[in-house]
Amino acid sequence: MSRPYYITTAIHYPNGRPHIGHAYEMIAADAIARFQRQAGREVRFQTGTDEHGLKMAQTARDRGITPRQLADEMSSHFHVMADTLDISYDRFIRTVEAEHYAASQAIWKAMEAAGDLYLDRYEGWYSVRDEAFYEEKELTDGEGGQKLSPQGTPVEWTAEETWFFKLSKYQQPLLDLYASQPDFIRPESRRNEVMRFVEGGLVDLSVSRTSFDWGVPVPGSPGHVMYVWVDALTNYITGAGYPDRPQEFAKWWPADLHLIGKDIVRFHAVYWPAFLMSAGLPLPRQVFGHGFLLNRGEKMSKSTGNVVDPMALAELYGVDALRYFLLRDVGFGNDGTFSDEAIVTRANADLSNSFGNLAQRTLAQIFKNCDAALPEIHGHGDADNALFELVGKTVRETMPAAFEELALSQAVEAWMQAVFACNAYIDEQAPWALKKTDPARMETVLATLYICIAQLAVGILPVIPGSANILLDRMGVDPSLRTPQGIASHWYSPLADGSGFRLAQPVALFPRLELQATEEA
The missing domain is CATH 1.10.730.10 (Isoleucyl-tRNA Synthetase; Domain 1)
Structure with a gap:
């Protein structure tokens, strides 16, 4: 009998409504999951929303609501999108679930037991939009002297007491992993980028925050919440049954495929395997970083007003027409353009x-x-x-x-x-x-x-x-x-x-589409 197959998308950050990139990732993962089911494998397909972090707290504050109210409202849009686009997920996970809090605190304790966490003071550059820390050498100068991350997002200087994870300890084990399992990171261009980053030297990673409280509490450390990426990445093992359902966890973990956007490969191919190594847990079999979707060749952003609502496209042209186009015309792993x-x-x-x-x-x-x-x-x-x-x-x-x-x-x-x-x-x-x-x-x-x-x-x-x-x-x-x-x-x-089967009067399966104008979000 075939081994079970576990596939995940990234869990989507719901500080705004879903865009076409979220839809593309879900659709691609769904096609892979359906193919594996056709091949006779028992499949677990997980998607969901990543609802903690400073960005969510700030957005909620600006709107005059609580972070949990914002999370409930915005996560529902992603849930509706998944159902509308015929996504055959087995679990839609939310990081506000009690089960996920328990899993996040369990992996934290495992890393702590390994001697890989220590308390110190962090001073450095942080991008709220990316929820990521960056070294000085990675930054560029923007307009008015504004420092920018490699993703082009603003960074700000942050100083606070924080727990650190000994990421530097795992530099060589990670390089050994990439060498022994060339397909751990795909496509090859992403693997090369990650290897260059790790070969350049890893510094220990700040993994808690005290400047806000919207997150998973650090066990035994009042006032600290986990860095959002510790919490977010843990969703993959939460959904597989960690730590309270060992038989289920043994069945589904390690994941066969983490399907993610190319902008978050570092978190999944550097931080995540290091956390798992520290906790003594098996590593996923593959991380695949797909490309971006470009609107008529241009990167989408709210500032330029060219962000397209996938629900509008599905309503205008049909779910299957949209799914077919995205999987037919976009070379998987590369950037693609649509109109x-x-x-x-x-x-x-x-x-x-x-x-x-x-x-x-x-x-x-x-x-x-x-x-x-x-x-x-x-x-x-x-x-x-x-x-x-x-x-x-x-x-x-x-x-x-x-x-x-x-x-x-x-x-x-x-x-x-x-x-x-x-x-x-x-x-x-x-x-x-x-x-x-x-x-x-x-x-x-x-x-x-x-x-x-x-x-x-x-x-x-x-x-x-x-x-x-x-x-x-x-x-x-x-x-x-x-x-x-x-x-x-x-x-x-x-x-x-x-069977005595008789055909009904045939009707057109795919009526011809007419070009219509979508409303850009």
């Missing part, structure tokens, strides 16, 4: 004109020319067998291999090539012309297409689950067969012979 025009163009070309039209033509002819019953197969010829081989290999070999490598756009491109092959086949075989000249051959052609379309729907199901499942329902394909192996061609005969 309303690009979404409409891609959805119309691939989903409406190619796959949707293929399904509509085929099902309409079966409905009309075969009395809505599944056509019989009267012996396959070379053209039929060639199409079966191409589609079967795509769905059972090429796409799974690409998904395993997290080459999501390559998986979708392979699927599209198989769709093109089916369209070429139907044009060449012209079953509409065979109705009078060779009705038996017509049935074989339509049956061949029916089988191939079902396989293609199963193949693309992780990407566009809503539409794919609707099509498979219309085609009478049992849910138990909706895996690459289950939908192999043998499923067709018993369905045709034994």
Whole structure:
């Protein structure tokens, strides 16, 4: 039996409403989780919100509400977005949960028991927006002499009593980890960045704050709350059952994949494994830092007014059109650009004109020319067998291999090539012309297409689950067969012979989209 698979997104910081980058990460993780379920693995998929820290406290103060009120309000927007975008999460975690407080304090005590925490005074540069500390050598000068972090965010000088974590102790163990497990950090460009950072020398990390109280209390140290990243990273083991459900924890941990944005790779590939090493816990198997989404090639920011609400895009163009575009057009791991025009163009070309039209033509002819019953197969010829081989290999070999490598756009491109092959086949075989000249051959052609379309729907199901499942329902394909192996061609005969299945009047699965203006947040 396959080993269980545990995948996480970063937990999102809800001091503002969700943006398209949050949606992209959730959608990508969801496609991977659905693929792994299709492959027969028991999957745990976790997402959620990271609700502590100075930034949340300041935002709440500015609005005249408590941090918890802000957290409850804003976290709900992320929860709604996940449900709207058809995200098949198993756990939506919030860091305000009592269970998470217990896990955070447990890992703190484990690091303390290892001798890796000590009390001292911190003086240095801190970015409230990044919730991150930076060394002087990492900073640049902005307008008016304002010091900026590597992310371009303002930093301010901070001085307070704080607990420190002996990060410097783990410099060589981290370098040994990267050398022994080259795939621990992906893609390679992120691995190289992290290695250069660690090779440059690690300094001990301030891991508590006394200037505000919105966070997990440090055990045995009144007035101190944990640095938000200690608390935030711990969510991954909270959700796996740490520390109170050891059997569950042994089943799910270590995580197979932490899927995150490239701007927080350092926290996940340096701080997190160091914390786990200190606590004596296994390390995740892989950290993947995906790229940014750019609005018409420009980085999104509230100051420029080009931040796009993913819920608006989903409402205008449909959830599956948005999901398909993001996974088809953005090379996973690289930055990608999007626009309303690009979404409409891609959805119309691939989903409406190619796959949707293929399904509509085929099902309409079966409905009309075969009395809505599944056509019989009267012996396959070379053209039929060639199409079966191409589609079967795509769905059972090429796409799974690409998904395993997290080459999501390559998986979708392979699927599209198989769709093109089916369209070429139907044009060449012209079953509409065979109705009078060779009705038996017509049935074989339509049956061949029916089988191939079902396989293609199963193949693309992780990407566009809503539409794919609707099509498979219309085609009478049992849910138990909706895996690459289950939908192999043998499923067709018993369905045709034994069920008396009849097609309903076919309707368009992907109506053509019209360009509309989205309201930018």
